[in-house]
Amino acid sequence: GAVVSQHPSRVICKSGTSVKIECRSLDFQATTMFWYRQFPKKSLMLMATSNEGSKATYEQGVEKDKFLINHASLTLSTLTVTSAHPEDSSFYICSARERTSGRPSTDTQYFGPGTRLTVL
Amino acid sequence: AQTVTQSQPEMSVQEAETVTLSCTYDTSESNYYLFWYKQPPSRQMILVIRQEAYKQQNATENRFSVNFQKAAKSFSLKISDSQLGDTAMYFCAFMTWDNYGQNFVFGPGTRLSVLP
Numbered sequence: 001g002a003v004v005s006q007h008p009s010r011v012i013c014k015s016g017t018s019v020k021i022e023c024r025s026l027d028f029q030a031t032t033m034f035w036y037r038q039f040p041k042k043s044l045m046l047m048a049t050s051n052e053g054s055k056a057t058y059e060q061g062v063e064k065d066k067f068l069i070n071h072a073s074l075t076l077s078t079l080t081v082t083s084a085h086p087e088d089s090s091f092y093i094c095s096a097r098e099r100t101s102g103r104p105s106t107d108t109q110y111f112g113p114g115t116r117l118t119v120l
Numbered sequence: 121a122q123t124v125t126q127s128q129p130e131m132s133v134q135e136a137e138t139v140t141l142s143c144t145y146d147t148s149e150s151n152y153y154l155f156w157y158k159q160p161p162s163r164q165m166i167l168v169i170r171q172e173a174y175k176q177q178n179a180t181e182n183r184f185s186v187n188f189q190k191a192a193k194s195f196s197l198k199i200s201d202s203q204l205g206d207t208a209m210y211f212c213a214f215m216t217w218d219n220y221g222q223n224f225v226f227g228p229g230t231r232l233s234v235l236p
Binding site: 032034041042043044045046049051091093095097107108109111113114 | 229
């Protein structure tokens with residue numbers, strides 16, 4: 001099956017710094033990538049939807065200036081947590097939609113392995 | 121708005137036994153997809169099984185099968201011959217779509233422990 005990678009797998013940073021997380025579709029082109037946040041022992045919460053070549057669509061309550069998303073190519077999307085604070089510590093998961101049929105209803109979404117961010 | 125409910129935060133089952141995980145959802149949509157995802161300790165989300173709402177036949181995938189009751193908005197997962205590797209968090213998810221893309225909603229998850 002299709003593979004989605006994330007880098008880094010875990011990162012520790014100081015409060016006030018910015019952190020970039022990469023999401024790559026390794027063997028397919030992903031016109032759409034999704035970014036989720038997962039708190040400990042909680043479910044996945046969609047943060048934003050990223051379409052290649054256009055601005056990301058953010059879910060209600062997600063600060064777009066805080067979480068910068070760039071989808072510059074069909075295989076790469078990046079999430080930058082700007083001026084990170086301890087409350088941004090979380091597990092961030094990306095997924096990529098493999099466009100096999102051209103119809104959103106049947107395209108399969110593949111998940112990356114996640115990135116654990118710890119802000120000290 | 122769509123919601124997904126998993127009423128069992130934690131469950132356990134003996135190895136080789138059968139277990140059923142519950143999921144209910146609320147929607148006014150007529151066309152949608154339902155999924156069960158597994159998240160083992162590695163945290164990698166793995167698709168277990170997928171059901172298309174317009175199909176009456178319940179999906180099956182080897183030891184995994186679903187009981188899809190559209191009128192009741194219920195979508196339970198049955199794991200037969202449970203194996204130690206089935207230990208994981210299981211998320212029920214609901215997907216709708218429009219011309220622009222897919223919209224996923226995940227349930228809160230059920231932590232399943234398979235006991236030796």
